[in-house]
Amino acid sequence: MTTPSQRRKPPLGIVTRPGSSLRNKTGSWGILRPVFDCDKCTGCNTCESICPEGCIRHLEKKRYEADIEFCKGCGLCAAACPASAITMVEEHR
Amino acid sequence: MRKMIEGSRAVAEAVGLCRPDVISAYPITPQTHIVEELSQMVADGDIEAEYVRVESEHSAASVCLGAVAAGSRAYSATTSQGMLLMIEVLYNIAGMRLPMVITGVNRAVSAPLNIWNDQQDTLAVRDAGWIQLYGESSQECLDMHIQAYRIAEDDRVLLPVMVCMDGFILTHTYETVDVPTQEQVDTFLPPYNPLFKLDPADPITLGAYAGPELYHEVRYTMHREALGAKEVVKEVARQFRDAFGRWSGDVVEPYRCEDAQTIFVAMGSVVGTLKEWVDAARARGEKVGALKLRCYRPFPQEELREALSGARQVNVLEKAVSIGAQGVVTPEVRAALYGQASQPRVACAVVGLGGRDVTFGTMDEVLSRAREGETDFFAGLRAEVLEES
C-alpha cells in the first residue's frame, strides 16, 4: 500500500489547505486601529472573545494587542470593553 | 455459488459483498426490493453497515457524500423522480471527486407519472460526471457493482459510478446468477483507502468555491480524467475476468457485426431481446448485427467507430427522448462517426417508453422504416391510442 505522498495529489481545486486564509492580510481594509490602555484593562478577555477576526492576542494578564495585519478596524472590541480601555484611532497606511 | 434469485436480490448481495460502511436509502418503485433486501441483511447481521433511512433522495445522496468525505464506503440506489430530485447532489459528488456507487434503476419520468421501465432518468444525468454502466442481465448488474467500486476508487478516476439496471425487467425477474464468495470479492476489492478525507488528524477544507480564474480549469481536469477512466473501466473488466472467470463486458460488445450491413445499437436489457432478433433476422437472410453499449459515460467514441464503420446503416434503439430534439444516445453515435471516410447512415428509433414492450415486431419496424429512409422516429406507436387525442 502506498503512503499518501507516493500517490497522486488530489485533483485541481478539490482540497483547500487549512489556514491558507492567513495569506490574506485583511488589515488593509480599515483605517481605524484599537489602542489598548493597560492601566484600565481588567484582563476580562471580552475583546479577544468578541473580535470577528480572532486577531486580538492576549500577551500578558492585562495586556492585549491587535494584529494589525488582520484587524479590519470594526471597533467591536472598543465598544465591548467593559472598562473602556480601548480607543479606536485613525491610522492611515 | 449459483442461485436463482430476483435481480434486486442479486444486486443487494453484490453490494453486501463490497462491504459498504454506510447505506442510505429512500424507497421508490422499482428500486424498493434492493434497499429492502439490504435492510434485512443489515438487520440479520449479514452486512455490517450503518443504514440511514433518509427523508428524501436528495438526502440519500447527501448522506453518501458525507460518508465518503469522512473516509467510508457508501451506497445508495434510486430511480426516476428520485434520480431527478438528487441531480444537484450527483453533480456535487462528482465535482468533489468522491467515489461511490449508486444503482440507477431505470424508470420513466413524470409527467405523466409512470413507474415502468425506460432510460430517461439516468440519461438525464449524463452530464453530471458520473461513470455510467448499463447492464443487460442480472448477472451483469451483479458483476458491475463489484467492478464499480474498483473503478470509482482508483486514483486515476476518483469519480462516482452509476450502475444502470432496467426497472422491473431486471429488478423484478428471476435469473440464475453466480454470486461470488466474500473471499473472492475481498481479494478483488480492497478496503476503501481515501486519497483525501475529513479527519482532525490532518484537517482539510472540501467544497471551497472557485472563481472564474479557476473553475474552467477544474472542470477541464475533471473531464480529462473522466475520459481517461475509460481505460480503467476496460482494465477492471479484464481483471474481473481473471479473478472471477467470467467476462461481463467491455465498453462496447458487438454481436454478429463482422459482416453486418445494418447494426442496431442499444443499452441495457433490451440487448438480450435484440440478440435473439438478430439471430432470427439472420435466419431470414438479413445481414444484421447488434452493438451493446455497456459503458455510456465516458462515451467510447473510438470503440464505437471501430465497431460501426463497416456497416451501411446504424439503427439506435433509444429508451429515451430529448423532447424537442429526439435522440439522446443517437447524436453521440452520429458525432462519433462524423467525418469518417465511409459513414453509415444513422437512424434514431425511440422505443419502449414508460414500459412499452420492445418486441421482435418493434425491431422489424425499425429495420424497415430506417431502410425506407426515415432518420428520426418513434417505433411501436399505437394508432388507436393516438386517434383518441
Place this chain on the structure above:
Amino acid sequence: MTAAVEAAEFDYEIARGLLPGHRACAGCGQASAVRLVMETVGPNCIVANATGCLEVFSTPHPESAWGVPWIHSLFENHPAVASGIEAALRKQGKLDQIRVLAFGGDGATLDIGFGALSGMFERGHDVLYVCMDNEAYMNTGVQRSSSTPFAASTTTSPAGKQAFGEDRPKKDLPAIAAAHGIPYVATASMAYFADIRRKVKKALDTRGPKYLQIHVPCPPGWGYDENASLEVGKLAVETGIYPLVEWEYGKVTRVRKIKKVPVEDYLKVQRRFRHLFRGEAGKAVIERIQELADENIQKYGLMA
C-alpha cells in the same frame, strides 16, 4: 507545507477553528459567534457547512479560514451531509472522539434545508446544528427568509408606498426543533458570548441531535455602524424580541431573564425598521411588534 507549519509562520494555532484572513464584513456578528463556538468545540471535530455568508467568506479557493476538517456541499443538504459523516464515524468507531457539527444560516435552516434538518433530528444523529440567524438571505443581498422578523425591510419584502416590509411573523424554528423531542435546543445571541460558550458546552455534553440558534446582527443587512453589533444584539434580547431559551427533550428548562426595554429602542437604530418611524401607519406596526415581544415575555416568563 503542512497546516501546522503554515500556521506557525503566522503565529496562529491552526486548531482554533476559524482563523483570520477571512472576508467577512468588518463587525460581522456571525464571524464573532462562529469563533466562539469553535473555540469551545476544539480541534476534534468535523464541520458540514451550508452555502451562505460563512461559507463564502471563509473559503475562496485556494484560501480557507478553517483550521478544522470542513466540508461545504450545497445550500440545503448540510444536515444530511452531517448525518453521513456521523454514520461514517460511528462505523469507524470514532464518534466518541470526533464531534460532528452542521452550520447554516437562517435561509439554509428554516427554508431550503428544513426537510433535511427535520430528518436529521428525527433519526437521532449525534450532531450539533448551529444556525447563524441574521434574519435574511444576507449573502445574496438581504432577501427575506422565513426568519425575517415582522415589519423588517428586505430586498424582497421592502417597505414601500403600499407595504411596510415583511408581513409575516418570524418562523419559530426552535419550537419546531423542540417538538422533535431532541435532547437540547437553545437560542443564543452573539451579544452574550459567555452564554454561547455555556450552551455549546452543554450541547456537547449530550449525545444526539442538538440545535443552537444564534442571533447574529449584520451591519450591512440591518443597517447600522459596524461597531454596534453588540449593542444591537443586546437590545434584541432585552426587548423580548429575541428570547434566550433552552429546551430539553421538548420542555423549556431555562430562560434568560430580561429587564425589558421598549421595542422602539431596538427598532430605531436599524435602517431596516426606519420606515416605521415615518408617520402614523408605522406607529400601529410598532405597537404590533411590542405585542409580539410581550407575547414572548409572557410565554417564556422572561421578566426578572
